Amino acid sequence: MAAPLTEKFIQHAVADRLNGDHYRRRSAYVSTEVYTRLKRADVLLAFLRTRSRPYVVVVEAKSRNTIHQLKLRVNRGRAEWTGRLLSMGLVVGLSAIVGYQWYFNAFNTLLLLAVFLIGSILITAVVTALRLRFARSISAIEQLGRYPANESWIAVGEDTFVNREEYRILHQQCRKNGVGLIVIDARGRLSLKQIPRPRHVFNDYLSRYGRKQEIMEVIGRRPAYGATPAERRQNRRRFLNMALLLALVGLLMLLVYEGNYGPVVPDPFADPRFRTPADVKIQGPAQEAPADPFGTGTEPAKPAPECPPVGINEISYVVVDAVLPGEEANRRFQQLAAAGIRGHERLPAACLRDVPATGEVALYTGTRYASAAAAREAERAYRNLLERVGLAPQYGQAVQLRNDGTSPQ
Known part of the structure; x- marks a missing residue:
């Protein structure tokens, strides 16, 4: 039986092939295990988007040994905030119903504060016990959010998941959070299952990493400017949405015009030549x-x-x-x-x-x-x-x- 793909193998496969297979930039800086403020990105890819704007791509590699970070689990912070917000809504609703006066009744103030605290604790416990989907997240995706980058990817081996349902959930969460998904086979070939959503295209995220000057020298030798495939895909979607919106506005304008002024296209059978004379x-x-x-x-x-x-x-x-x-x-x-x-x-x-x-x-x-x-x-x-x-x-x-x-x- 073949040995499972290691995280180190996945990192090097991405570093070797991602630029050539997807971004295709002549001058690009690629490195593994790059640190930023004590956070380590498994793979860092940088190139020039325009003359003075670097574009940063980070990849988080996961193998079967770290599969627990790819599973959907309850996010304690989300559950607590859900409990606080629902409790605050409960307090505001009670105040509106009973006509509560904040500044003239100390007992009621203490009572509402107690309702808020107890409600927050109980609602948080219920959300955690029910494992509601909106209160759950994947820790690897949260980890990617701590790395400043224009595009973020998660790379896994083809043998990482045994349960296909867990892979489907990961794919769905990547699409929901705008994170790309790469699957690596045993020969190191990449299969791009989900394209990431570009974020803050013209932000200079490279300044958050060390050795910026060294990286700028590498990517500035023979730069190839232009949008990335993810940007072009996003722009096509935006243009399509704009065209649909304009078509909808035009249709509404035609309907309003016909209702107030008359038909846009006249009825050809209303021509006087087709009418029988009155005499x-x-x-x-x-x-x-x-x-x-x-x-x-x-x-x-x-x-x-x-x-x-x-x-x-x-x-x-x-x-x-x-x-x-x-x-x-x-x-x-x-x-x-x-x-x-x-x-x-x-x-x-x-x-x-x-x-x-x-x-x-x-x-x-x-x-x-x-x-x-x-x-x-x-x-x-x-x-x-x-x-x-x-x-x-x-x-x-x-x-x-x-x-x-x-x-x-």
């Missing part, structure tokens, strides 16, 4: 335009209705749009409906005077007129309507209905 009355129920307005694959022509009843001594006129065979009459009817002219009706051409009874179908406007003058006026109005909507009249004349009582056979 033209087309009676009859509106009919929906067919799915095939161009007549391809039309159904067989419907049989023409009987002639409308006209008395022997009665005179009746209609404005005929077209006299066509049955199938062509259907196409004309569909064309008129698609143009917004509705209300037409069919009747046999034999029902009309001065029109040969050839078995064709006549389309008329649906209105009957009692005099020739009224019919001619309606004829002129109808021709003007067809001209406005861009349709050519096929017959477009006022014709008298037969009143001899005959019907077409």
Whole structure:
């Protein structure tokens, strides 16, 4: 069985490969076990971010021997602060409920102080016993917080964790706290599982470490300026959030504009060309335009209705749009409906005077007129309507209905 990866092996693997695999800076200072104010960083990586601004990266290496520092445990400080804050909220709530006067009742003051102290102790004990997630932390991540750096990593060996759930929790806590996670295999290769979140990009953290002048000389020989991969990723996320915010603001502005002033994009069917003029009355129920307005694959022509009843001594006129065979009459009817002219009706051409009874179908406007003058006026109005909507009249004349009582056979 292979020996477990040691912390020293993990340190040297990170020091040898992290810059070349991830940061790719020509001039970089890399060292292991660098001290700052009695705190030791396992790996320190430094390079120039801009001409006079060094960028510091620290890595904390952990192996199976120090796995206890990678487990989620109750943070005593967080539990105590949770108890204090909840107790303070309890005291403020009681004071507001009972209308407490701070400066005129010493007994109540002592009582509330006692409630605060006892409440803090009890709530802290409850939070600790319940092991609530917000009151727990990983000591290795807290340890990284004591090292001044722009980016922080935790490096572990691939054999460090036996329990996959513990590794999942570590990965989740690293993402939550903005800490990077590196997994090292037995050949020293790096696998970057989590990219860190940059912190205070232009702060000079290098001054907190010893040998700053020596480090600046090393990283200033052939510097390669520019943002790190973590910075570029963060900037992309920020630009995306800004674009989404601008899109949301623009949408709200459009909604407000439409509500107060009118539609941003006008309705194309509100154009006056598609309206039936007020002086033209087309009676009859509106009919929906067919799915095939161009007549391809039309159904067989419907049989023409009987002639409308006209008395022997009665005179009746209609404005005929077209006299066509049955199938062509259907196409004309569909064309008129698609143009917004509705209300037409069919009747046999034999029902009309001065029109040969050839078995064709006549389309008329649906209105009957009692005099020739009224019919001619309606004829002129109808021709003007067809001209406005861009349709050519096929017959477009006022014709008298037969009143001899005959019907077409």
